[in-house]
Amino acid sequence: xxxxxxxxxxxxxxxxxxxxxxxxxxxxxxxLFLDDTLPDDVKLRLRASRELVQRWMLEDMRRQPVLTxxxxxxxxxxxxxxxxxxxxxxxxxxxxxxxxxxxxxxxxGTVDGASVHPxxxxxxxxxxxxxxxxxxxxxxxxxxxxxxxxxxxxxxxxDALALVDIRVLDHLIVGGTTVVSFAERGLI
Numbered sequence: 784x785x786x787x788x789x790x791x792x793x794x795x796x797x798x799x800x801x802x803x804x805x806x807x808x809x810x811x812x813x814x815l816f817l818d819d820t821l822p823d824d825v826k827l828r829l830r831a832s833r834e835l836v837q838r839w840m841l842e843d844m845r846r847q848p849v850l851t852x853x854x855x856x857x858x859x860x861x862x863x864x865x866x867x868x869x870x871x872x873x874x875x876x877x878x879x880x881x882x883x884x885x886x887x888x889x890x891x892g893t894v895d896g897a898s899v900h901p902x903x904x905x906x907x908x909x910x911x912x913x914x915x916x917x918x919x920x921x922x923x924x925x926x927x928x929x930x931x932x933x934x935x936x937x938x939x940x941x942d943a944l945a946l947v948d949i950r951v952l953d954h955l956i957v958g959g960t961t962v963v964s965f966a967e968r969g970l971i
Contacts, residue, residue, distance in 0.1 A: 833861040841859065841886065
């Protein structure tokens, strides 16, 4: 038996069984993971596999300062926010060496926005004794371009955290498989 399957269908067969994999897989993993019509046991196995991948990625990010591997942060966020139907705003809390303390979803909204409260971000950062944060949220539309509202809330959170000497290192927006960095665009 081979260690690594040749095809996605073979890999899914190991996870779901050959008959089930053939029945549910239509050539797209993105569509498969978002398919609400799947039987509950299949959805549960797929969610569990996705959660395991996310936990593995978090473990990897905790091994070194997150800024030494920005690709890992982008990959984690892309997997984390994939398929979210509502806008979700999260924060990665970092220590003074930029090592990951925690990743938390702090606000959830509708398909086109979420109410974000800088005060709550400050309170949580202080409770975790964070020295820096990376902000992140998704655009369920699939378009990762920052809006004026995104720029405004980033500035408000940055200013609020600056009062207690906590830095905002970046704000990443995930739209589909695209991740846009405020820092790379000079918006932080």
